Amino acid sequence: xxxxxxxxxxxxxxxxxxxxxxxxxxxxxxxxxxxxxxxxxxxxxxxxxxxxxxxxxxxxxxxxxxxxxxxxxxxxxx
Amino acid sequence: xxxxxxxxxxxxxxxxxxxxxxxxxxxxxxxxxxxxxxxxxxxxxxxxxxxxxxxxxxxxxxxxxxxxxxxxxxxxxxxxxxxxxxxxxxxxxxxxxxxxxxxxxxxxxxxxxxxxxxxxxxxxxxxxxxxxxxxxxxxxxxxxxxxxxxxxxxxxxxxxxxxxxxxxxxxxxxxxxxxxxxxxxxxxxxxxxxxxxxxxxxxxxxxxxxxxxxxxxxxxxxxxxxxxxxxxxxxxxxxxxxxxxxx
Numbered sequence: 139x140x141x142x143x144x145x146x147x148x149x150x151x152x153x154x155x156x157x158x159x160x161x162x163x164x165x166x167x168x169x170x171x172x173x174x175x176x177x178x179x180x181x182x183x184x185x186x187x188x189x190x191x192x193x194x195x196x197x198x199x200x201x202x203x204x205x206x207x208x209x210x211x212x213x214x215x216x
Numbered sequence: 217x218x219x220x221x222x223x224x225x226x227x228x229x230x231x232x233x234x235x236x237x238x239x240x241x242x243x244x245x246x247x248x249x250x251x252x253x254x255x256x257x258x259x260x261x262x263x264x265x266x267x268x269x270x271x272x273x274x275x276x277x278x279x280x281x282x283x284x285x286x287x288x289x290x291x292x293x294x295x296x297x298x299x300x301x302x303x304x305x306x307x308x309x310x311x312x313x314x315x316x317x318x319x320x321x322x323x324x325x326x327x328x329x330x331x332x333x334x335x336x337x338x339x340x341x342x343x344x345x346x347x348x349x350x351x352x353x354x355x356x357x358x359x360x361x362x363x364x365x366x367x368x369x370x371x372x373x374x375x376x377x378x379x380x381x382x383x384x385x386x387x388x389x390x391x392x393x394x395x396x397x398x399x400x401x402x403x404x405x406x407x408x409x410x411x412x413x414x415x416x417x418x419x420x421x422x423x424x425x426x427x428x429x430x431x432x433x434x435x436x437x438x439x440x441x442x443x444x445x446x447x448x449x450x451x452x453x454x455x456x457x458x459x460x461x462x463x
Binding site: 178180181182184185187197205 | 266267268269407
């Protein structure tokens with residue numbers, strides 16, 4: 139019934155798909171340019187996993203990509 | 217054998233001892249003391265650990281196990297010292313600070329309260345204001361891509377305005393009510409779009425039951441609009457205020 143809201147709530151998940159597809163612009167737009175921004179996103183996805191809204195498999199892939207992003211940011215800061 | 221040490225936190229402990237549980241990478245956890253204070257450590261295989269869920273859980277698990285018997289000043293994830301000598305140096309340089317913080321936290325616990333809005337409740341609210349959700353649903357099914365986008369935007373705006381309204385009406389009241397029973401309180405950044413309140417409270421151990429009661433009362437009062445997530449006691453992450461010297 140609340141599928142429209144579900145859609146809005148899945149917004150971070152749609153972002154995940156884009157991360158998986160490696161679209162750089164989207165990533166930058168969504169505040170993934172700072173370490174803090176990435177950590178915030180990581181926490182969001184952990185919450186989604188805990189609530190059963192995404193699968194462990196999807197989470198693991200997203201986590202991998204976000205941590206990769208974190209490493210890239212750290213490199214540019216050095 | 218790796219020389220680096222992963223630091224979980226600091227406790228009052230005059231002796232070197234090994235704990236029964238393991239930490240990151242499944243390594244043994246032990247206390248390394250300087251006088252009556254000790255760092256809680258495990259061997260670190262790498263110079264940096266990724267903040268994966270696995271590693272974060274291992275870190276948290278150690279802190280929660282320690283908390284069963286000791287008051288601990290928790291470190292954030294990922295603090296690694298080159299070797300035990302560096303840890304000894306840390307303990308020496310920050311000794312007075314650590315003692316002061318431990319004294320301040322003695323007899324107190326940290327409890328966390330998160331408040332989120334309930335989807336179905338927001339839908340009900342939209343419907344009660346005369347915007348028929350069925351109509352929106354129909355539009356999504358029958359319409360062009362552009363119309364679908366517009367409808368989603370409309371719904372999104374409605375949801376947002378209701379959520380902001382509830383935030384104004386209820387969140388401050390909830391936070392203030394809980395602050396009354398706490399010695400100290402902190403607000404953190406809400407996680408995700410459904411969270412309205414992400415708060416931590418430092419509460420006297422002998423007031424824990426009163427605090428429990430208050431949380432339950434509030435959860436019941438708002439149960440048809442808001443969901444409460446209540447955790448604790450947890451290590452006092454949010455009330456430890458140390459600028460580590462020498463790291």
